[in-house]
Amino acid sequence: MKNFYMGIDVGSVSTNIVILDEENNIVWKKYLRTQGKPIDILKEGLKEVRKELGDIDIKGVGTTGSGRQLAGLILGADVVKNEITCHAVSALDFMPDIKTIIEIGGQDSKIIIIRDGIVVDFAMNTVCAAGTGSFLDRQAFRLGVGIEQFGKLALKSDNPVRIAGRCAVFAESDMIHKQQLGHNQEDIIWGLCQALVRNYLNNVGKGKEILGPIAFQGGVAANEGIKRAFEDTLKQEVFIPKDFDVMGAVGVGLLAKAEVKRKKTTSFKGLNISNIDYKVRGMECNDCANLCEVIEIQEGNNILARYGDKCGKWTNSIKDSSKLA
Amino acid sequence: MCKIGIPRGMFFYDYFPLWKEFFQELGIEIIVSSKTNKEILNLGISSCVDEACLPVKIFHGHVEYLKDKVDYIFIPRIMSIDRMEYCCPKVLGLPDMIRYSIGKLPPIIDTQINLRKSNNKYKKSIYDTGKLLGKDFWEIKKAYKKAEKSYERYIYLLNKGVVPIEAIKIYDKVFKDINYSSEHNELTIMVVGHSYSIYDEYLNMNLISKLMSNNIKVITPEMINKEKINRYSNKLPKRMFWTHGKRIVGSAFSLIEEQKIDGIIYLSSFGCGMDSVLVDLVERKAIKAEIPFTLLTLDEQTGEAGVNTRIEAFIDMMKWRNRDENNISAFR
Numbered sequence: 001m002k003n004f005y006m007g008i009d010v011g012s013v014s015t016n017i018v019i020l021d022e023e024n025n026i027v028w029k030k031y032l033r034t035q036g037k038p039i040d041i042l043k044e045g046l047k048e049v050r051k052e053l054g055d056i057d058i059k060g061v062g063t064t065g066s067g068r069q070l071a072g073l074i075l076g077a078d079v080v081k082n083e084i085t086c087h088a089v090s091a092l093d094f095m096p097d098i099k100t101i102i103e104i105g106g107q108d109s110k111i112i113i114i115r116d117g118i119v120v121d122f123a124m125n126t127v128c129a130a131g132t133g134s135f136l137d138r139q140a141f142r143l144g145v146g147i148e149q150f151g152k153l154a155l156k157s158d159n160p161v162r163i164a165g166r167c168a169v170f171a172e173s174d175m176i177h178k179q180q181l182g183h184n185q186e187d188i189i190w191g192l193c194q195a196l197v198r199n200y201l202n203n204v205g206k207g208k209e210i211l212g213p214i215a216f217q218g219g220v221a222a223n224e225g226i227k228r229a230f231e232d233t234l235k236q237e238v239f240i241p242k243d244f245d246v247m248g249a250v251g252v253g254l255l256a257k258a259e260v261k262r263k264k265t266t267s268f269k270g271l272n273i274s275n276i277d278y279k280v281r282g283m284e285c286n287d288c289a290n291l292c293e294v295i296e297i298q299e300g301n302n303i304l305a306r307y308g309d310k311c312g313k314w315t316n317s318i319k320d321s322s323k324l325a
Numbered sequence: 326m327c328k329i330g331i332p333r334g335m336f337f338y339d340y341f342p343l344w345k346e347f348f349q350e351l352g353i354e355i356i357v358s359s360k361t362n363k364e365i366l367n368l369g370i371s372s373c374v375d376e377a378c379l380p381v382k383i384f385h386g387h388v389e390y391l392k393d394k395v396d397y398i399f400i401p402r403i404m405s406i407d408r409m410e411y412c413c414p415k416v417l418g419l420p421d422m423i424r425y426s427i428g429k430l431p432p433i434i435d436t437q438i439n440l441r442k443s444n445n446k447y448k449k450s451i452y453d454t455g456k457l458l459g460k461d462f463w464e465i466k467k468a469y470k471k472a473e474k475s476y477e478r479y480i481y482l483l484n485k486g487v488v489p490i491e492a493i494k495i496y497d498k499v500f501k502d503i504n505y506s507s508e509h510n511e512l513t514i515m516v517v518g519h520s521y522s523i524y525d526e527y528l529n530m531n532l533i534s535k536l537m538s539n540n541i542k543v544i545t546p547e548m549i550n551k552e553k554i555n556r557y558s559n560k561l562p563k564r565m566f567w568t569h570g571k572r573i574v575g576s577a578f579s580l581i582e583e584q585k586i587d588g589i590i591y592l593s594s595f596g597c598g599m600d601s602v603l604v605d606l607v608e609r610k611a612i613k614a615e616i617p618f619t620l621l622t623l624d625e626q627t628g629e630a631g632v633n634t635r636i637e638a639f640i641d642m643m644k645w646r647n648r649d650e651n652n653i654s655a656f657r
Contacts, residue, residue, distance in 0.1 A: 066630045084638035085645075108631075119642045121617060124635055207608060289364040290527075 003059045005260070006268075007253025008045070008075070009083070009246065010038050010067030013106025013133055014219060016246040017045045019053065020253045024093060028053055029246050038067045039278050042074065046274040061268040062086075062256030064248050066107075073297065073305050074278065076269040079256045086251030088112050088119045091215045093254060094241045099211040102230065102238070103247075104200070104220035106133040111204050123204050133220045135168050139175065139192060143185060147223075150189060154225025157190035165195030166203075193225035197233055212236045217247040276300055285309060327458065328354045329434070330395035332387035333361065335380060335416060336403060338489050338524040339547070342496055343476040344399065347451075350468035351460050356395050358387040361527035365390055366625065372426050378594040379528060379624055380521040381415050381422070388423050392430050398423075399434045405441035410568045413599055483548045488533060490524050510542035512643055513585065517546055517577050517607060518592035518600075519569055522623070529592055530629050532621070532636070536590075539640060544586065549576035557582065561606070570599050577607045581614045587643050588617040590636070595624040617643055 002021060009016040011034060019028040030048060032041050049056075062079035063071040064086045072080035083105075091101045092114070101112040109132050113121040125132065140147040161183045164170040171192070178188055201210075214234065220226055221244040230238045241247060260266050279298040284291050292309040306314045329348050331341070341357075348355050358365070361383055369386025391398055400420045405411050415422070420435035436454045440447055455465030475497060482492040514536055516523050523529060523545055536543050546554075554575030558565050565571040580586045589611050593600040604620055611618035619639050621632060 066634065082634045082637040082641065084634070085641045118645050120615075120646065121612075122638060122642065123619070124631075207612065288362070289359065290362040291364065 002057065004056050005253050005257040006049075006058050006061045007086075007246075007249040007251065007256060008042070008061070008063045008065075008071055008077075009086070009248035009252065010034065010042065010063065010065040010071045011083075011106050011248070012066055012108075013137070014245075015041045015045060015065075015067075016249040017049065018243070018246050018249040018253055019049065019056070019058075020250070020257065024254060024257075026243055026246075026250065029243060029249075031245050034067070038070055039074065039280065042071055043274045043278070046271050050271050050274070055271065058266075058268055058271065060256040060260035060266045062252035062259070064252040069307075070297070074269075074273065074299070076267040077256070078263070078266050078268065079252060079259045081252050081255055083108070083248050084110060084112060084119070084122050084124075086248045086255065087217060088114060088251070089254050090247040090251035091217065091241070092117060093250070094247075095213055095215060095239065098213050098215050100208075100214045102200070102214060102216045103218040104132060104216075104226070105218040105248075108132060109200055109204050109218075111200075111208055111210075113208055113210075121208060123206075123208065125204050133218070135171075136192075136196070136220065136223070139172070142172075142175075143189070145185070145189070151193075151222065151224035151226065153186050154190040154193045154223075155228060157184075157186035159187050160194050161187045161191035163188070163191045163195040165199035171195060190225060190229075193223070193229045194232075196226060197229040201233060210234060214238045216240050217244040219245050221245070278304075282308075285314065287313070326352065326354050327397065328356055328395045330356045330358065330388075330391035330398045330431075332384055332391060332398065332400070333358045334384035334387045334525070335419065335521045336401075338493065338520045340476070341493060342479040343472050345472075346475040346497075347468050347472035348399075350471045351455060351458060351464060353458060356391065358390045361386070361525050363627075366527070370625065374422070374426065376596070377415065377422075378596050380519065380525065380594055381419075382625075383525065383528060384419070384521075385423065385426060388427055388430070392427065395431055397432050397434050398430065399436075401434075401436045401438055404437065404439040405568070406438060407440060407568050408443075409441060409564075410566050410571065411441065412568055484550050486544075486548060488537075488543055488545060489520070489547050490526065490533060510540055512540075512587045512640070512647070513542040513544060514643075515544045515577060515580050515586045515589045516592060517573055517589060519573070519594070519597070520545075520547060522592050522594050528594075529621075529623060530627075530632050532590070532592060532632070535633075535636060536640075541640070544580060546572045546576035549579055553579045567599055570603055573603050574606050578610055581610055581616055584614075586616065587647070588639060589619070590639065591618065591620045593620060593622050595622050617646070 005020045007018045013034060015032045015034045017030045018026055021027050030045055032045055034041055061075050061077045063077045064081050064083050068080050087101055087103050091098050098114055103110045109125045111123050112119055137147055140150050161178050164174040175188060216227060216238045221240050227238055243250060276299055281296045283294055285294050290310050294308045294314045296306045297304045309315055331344060345355055365386035366383060368389040369382040372389055373382040373385040388398060400423060402420050403412050404417050420433050434454060436450050438450055451469050452465055479492055479496040482496055483489060516533055533543050554572055557578040558571045558575030565574055591604055591607060593604060608618050619635060621635060
């Protein structure tokens with residue numbers, strides 16, 4: 001029986017699952033919308049793995065993304081890693097001489113600088129989500145254009161409209177004004193792509209030495225308009241990996257494989273956890289002025305984890321069978 | 326006995342040992358507001374003007390917390406604590422800001438400290454504060470002498486490598502000569518920023534403790550001695566006239582040039598005017614010296630995922646770099 005490894009990236013907008021084989025090939029991948037229900041989507045994803053691949057032998061599991069801790073707990077992951085390390089690992093696997101990674105996801109945008117195969121510098125957007133996937137999503141919706149057509153429309157324009165890109169609120173009002181003036185849709189969309197790239201390079205990419213080869217990954221890489229805007233500004237080709245939308249999951253899958261090789265066993269609970277009922281309860285602890293928001297996760301009738309309290313009172317009392325409110 | 330409230334915010338971590346000893350020696354009871362928590366944050370945000378930075382808002386919350394529990398609140402007007410230098414405008418106007426934002430306050434003791442031109446006025450400020458509380462010259466003099474001693478012990482600990490959040494707990498206990506620098510740590514990271522952001526553990530989501538629990542040695546600007554800070558900040562083409570700015574730049578420059586750190590985490594409050602200059606100065610210097618640098622900008626968010634991801638990735642990167650230098654496979 002062949003060995004497989006699973007990488008899962010639970011992001012703000014999408015949950016991605018990949019299955020890798022022993023030679024690091026992607027055997028199967030799935031891009032699901034998280035829709036604020038990480039546990040349900042995770043279970044749905046696992047069900048699909050079973051349906052399409054049968055009961056395969058998964059030797060190791062890794063989780064990443066902003067929901068990595070939660071997903072790691074539920075699955076019994078071997079590795080729980082931040083997105084930056086994972087994107088670097090997968091990009092290096094895609095192109096070993098990579099020097100710069102541009103990653104734009106749902107709520108984060110990152111730049112990772114790599115020299116001689118190691119991460120030497122990185123940056124993430126600081127406070128504002130302007131110029132990330134969810135911003136584009138929203139603007140596409142507002143313009144009445146499917147996000148899938150967004151990039152193609154941008155490419156049709158050769159007369160971009162300048163749109164303020166530093167702040168999502170300003171960008172939106174600027175865009176509305178330009179619409180009212182009668183600019184056509186393609187020009188506005190192309191202008192928006194340029195604004196996003198300008199904002200990215202001035203904020204996230206500020207002070208970084210962006211050398212080629214450059215890889216562009218994350219969900220937004222599907223947008224040809226953004227790719228073209230990057231290439232115009234940086235004056236060089238930007239490479240998009242075939243599996244750009246699941247690169248985080250690929251990276252953590254590779255890390256899980258390495259970890260399992262080292263410890264020779266996996267802590268993965270098996271694909272049948274998609275049948276188990278998970279419940280999440282939250283409460284505000286009123287025992288002190290911190291008013292911590294405590295979360296409890298139940299697996300069937302057992303308490304799987306509690307977290308969110310600053311003092312550790314709830315986290316540590318997990319064996320105590322009394323449940324929260 | 327009269328009670329004085331000291332809000333646990335702004336310059337608290339710079340001067341608390343001095344203030345506490347002074348008032349206690351005068352026979353006055355001290356009440357310190359509790360550590361920042363959600364209640365204090367909410368109180369602060371609802372009473373403070375909206376454009377202020379988070380530490381100022383939190384300070385408002387601490388005053389709200391104290392106002393019904395004490396007879397006086399101590400909010401010194403710290404204008405300048407060194408020759409030809411100034412503090413942030415929000416520190417200069419802090420007592421007024423509080424007075425006009427919060428209602429039903431007990432009297433505020435707003436001792437003015439202005440040493441910009443000379444140190445002469447300093448003694449007068451101390452006596453005026455003591456007199457206000459009905460104490461005579463000799464009592465005040467004796468109390469201040471003692472306060473100075475306890476402040477010196479605090480500074481001594483910081484220079485020995487004790488992080489301020491620890492030092493503030495132990496400076497007045499009997500202690501042996503602790504030598505923290507002998508402990509073995511895999512990495513040394515400088516956490517830089519204004520004292521009121523880097524030591525408020527609620528505001529920064531326990532940044533320093535998180536690093537320390539990863540077996541990382543943490544150095545902060547307050548732990549670098551003054552002489553060194555002056556020497557290195559003087560390397561700037563123009564004199565830095567903000568005291569805290571000078572401390573941040575001088576301490577970061579000294580640690581970078583002396584190659585004592587593996588990385589720098591700059592913690593900044595959203596909207597800090599000083600930081601808009603300081604972050605860039607420190608970052609450029611770090612890039613030149615090839616020392617990893619990252620900036621964390623905080624406001625009132627309490628979801629920790631964003632901060633944790635950045636810290637984790639930063640630590641990973643430094644470990645990855647170190648392993649590579651030691652010729653161990655970089656992948657694992």
